[in-house]
Amino acid sequence: MTALLTIAWLAAAVNVALLLALGSIWLRNYRRHGASHTLGLLVFASLLLVQNGLWLYFYRLHSSYIGWFVNSGADIQVGMTLLCGLETLALIFVFRITWN
Amino acid sequence: MEDVLWYVLASSRGGPTRVRILRALDERPRNANQLATELDMDYTTIRHHLDVLMDNNVVRRSGDDYAAVYLFTEQTTSNWDMVETVLETVDPEER
Numbered sequence: 659m660t661a662l663l664t665i666a667w668l669a670a671a672v673n674v675a676l677l678l679a680l681g682s683i684w685l686r687n688y689r690r691h692g693a694s695h696t697l698g699l700l701v702f703a704s705l706l707l708v709q710n711g712l713w714l715y716f717y718r719l720h721s722s723y724i725g726w727f728v729n730s731g732a733d734i735q736v737g738m739t740l741l742c743g744l745e746t747l748a749l750i751f752v753f754r755i756t757w758n
Numbered sequence: 759m760e761d762v763l764w765y766v767l768a769s770s771r772g773g774p775t776r777v778r779i780l781r782a783l784d785e786r787p788r789n790a791n792q793l794a795t796e797l798d799m800d801y802t803t804i805r806h807h808l809d810v811l812m813d814n815n816v817v818r819r820s821g822d823d824y825a826a827v828y829l830f831t832e833q834t835t836s837n838w839d840m841v842e843t844v845l846e847t848v849d850p851e852e853r
Contacts, residue, residue, distance in 0.1 A: 683769075684769060687769060687770075687773060687774070690774065691774075692847070693768040695764035695768055696764075696768050755765065756765075756769065758771065758772055758806070
């Protein structure tokens with residue numbers, strides 16, 4: 659079951675891309691006017707960026723994590739994939755109201 | 759309404775432009791064409807930002823025809839202090 663592994667790391671990669679786009683808007687706006695609302699979102703994006711960076715590292719480079727994942731049952735594989743995948747969905751909704 | 763104002767005016771890509779639109783509408787009601795001329799911006803860009811402001815119940819159109827002017831909603835007028843706080847934070851006016 660390496661398909662789920664691929665989906666999981668692709669989702670983490672998409673999350674990183676979305677967070678960089680969101681973070682760039684919030685950073686630019688925050689530097690422009692310094693609103694605390696924008697700063698809150700910037701901190702939120704930064705922490706999720708670290709989280710997704712970690713996920714990418716585990717899914718792409720950490721051989722013992724990858725070994726554990728491919729030898730796990732379907733419940734763990736689907737569950738772990740949903741952690742990244744559902745975050746992608748959530749970020750798409752935030753992106754839609756932020757990019758306009 | 760407060761969250762909506764911060765999001766739409768401060769924490770989204772088009773926020774600073776929408777602040778300029780609100781300032782122009784605060785002077786007097788205008789249609790999209792007049793706003794485009796006043797702010798020296800593309801008509802379609804202005805329409806996009808007005809649509810976002812309408813979707814979020816910040817402004818409304820008076821009538822449906824091409825030249826319809828845009829006015830603040832009841833919600834915006836009754837929360838004007840809050841609107842001013844956001845406007846002043848995002849784009850402090852020279853005094």
